[in-house]
Amino acid sequence: MTAPRDPALTSPLPRTRRRTFGVYIGRFEPPHQAHLLVMLEALESVQKLIVVIGSARAARNTKNPFTAEERQEVITAMLREAGLARSRLLFVHVRDYFYNEGLWLSEVQRGVAEHTRGSTDVALIGHIKDESSYYLRSFPAWEFIPTHVISPLSATDVRKAYFEDRLEDVRGMVPPAVHAFLNTFRQTPEYAELRAEYDYLREYRAAWAQAPFPPVFVTADAVVTRSGHVLVVRRAGLPGRGRLAMPGGFLQPDETLLECAVRRAAEETGLSEAVHLRDRVRAEAVFDYPDRSQRGRTVTHAFHFDLGIGQLPVLRAAADAAEALWMPLSEALAQPELFFEDHHAIIEHFLMRG
Numbered sequence: 001m002t003a004p005r006d007p008a009l010t011s012p013l014p015r016t017r018r019r020t021f022g023v024y025i026g027r028f029e030p031p032h033q034a035h036l037l038v039m040l041e042a043l044e045s046v047q048k049l050i051v052v053i054g055s056a057r058a059a060r061n062t063k064n065p066f067t068a069e070e071r072q073e074v075i076t077a078m079l080r081e082a083g084l085a086r087s088r089l090l091f092v093h094v095r096d097y098f099y100n101e102g103l104w105l106s107e108v109q110r111g112v113a114e115h116t117r118g119s120t121d122v123a124l125i126g127h128i129k130d131e132s133s134y135y136l137r138s139f140p141a142w143e144f145i146p147t148h149v150i151s152p153l154s155a156t157d158v159r160k161a162y163f164e165d166r167l168e169d170v171r172g173m174v175p176p177a178v179h180a181f182l183n184t185f186r187q188t189p190e191y192a193e194l195r196a197e198y199d200y201l202r203e204y205r206a207a208w209a210q211a212p213f214p215p216v217f218v219t220a221d222a223v224v225t226r227s228g229h230v231l232v233v234r235r236a237g238l239p240g241r242g243r244l245a246m247p248g249g250f251l252q253p254d255e256t257l258l259e260c261a262v263r264r265a266a267e268e269t270g271l272s273e274a275v276h277l278r279d280r281v282r283a284e285a286v287f288d289y290p291d292r293s294q295r296g297r298t299v300t301h302a303f304h305f306d307l308g309i310g311q312l313p314v315l316r317a318a319a320d321a322a323e324a325l326w327m328p329l330s331e332a333l334a335q336p337e338l339f340f341e342d343h344h345a346i347i348e349h350f351l352m353r354g
Contacts, residue, residue: 020121022046023112027054028071029064032158032174034151036078042125045145048088050115051075052108056093057337059243062198063294068093077177090115098289098342105138163198200238201294219300220260221248223350226307230332233268233321235340243340257301269324270316282306283350292342304350
């Protein structure tokens, strides 16, 4: 397989010395043999490697099953196992910003700058694999060093084998330190819940497999605020069982998007019709990040309902919600790891508008 070339990313001058810092960006869910080879190759060209771990502070799901702290620990273990000194590794944890690329770039730049402390002797390590590698074009101040490691292996393959109990396949895909971590993690309640979610999603997608065209689902969600609080529900079922979410759901054939958002808010939280949500719309927006839902292509229309100030209306969880609650805005914004899919990003979008 020949690696695609992008002339804009290739330094016109031959490298004659080691860079002080190298930056390698990925999700590493989990790290596998190809990741290890890239890191080892990079450490031949740089003195210190800054590993930027993406999808940090996100709720566990079958696409992002491990915390950033767990991934940092296992990356450190696999490199130590390969004979690398811990002192040559630095880490940055970066959240996902599905609808604000500038914030993501800023967080990467800021995290790297905390390690480089003003040095401009920085190189970006990577491989232009497909459109998911677009970010390699986003840091023109750093020299691009293309890796020579080209592998068809992906973390998606590892997760698939892992959640389908093909443990011997997993063994051949990951370094021993990673395999040991995955074995230990299989004994946890978190794995059991992820495995149940994986099976649920597989059956869900299979139900639509014979559709003449890939389905596109349409949903409506309600971001309801009052007196410094936001209305959230705790999901009762899969996927995302136990995660916080906005009240919302799938659009019915006989209703408008606004009617859907109002209906679901009432069904899931017991919010009284006396509140008159229809008259309290402050803003609305469409959220269509292609991978926002693992159930399939799902476009949601979210409405911000501002109820002003006063006593918080009494709630009663029903429908798909295990709990309905008024959450202080400070707590909601500060804890993205508690939220289902991109719901935190949607709430953040409206609340940061002022």
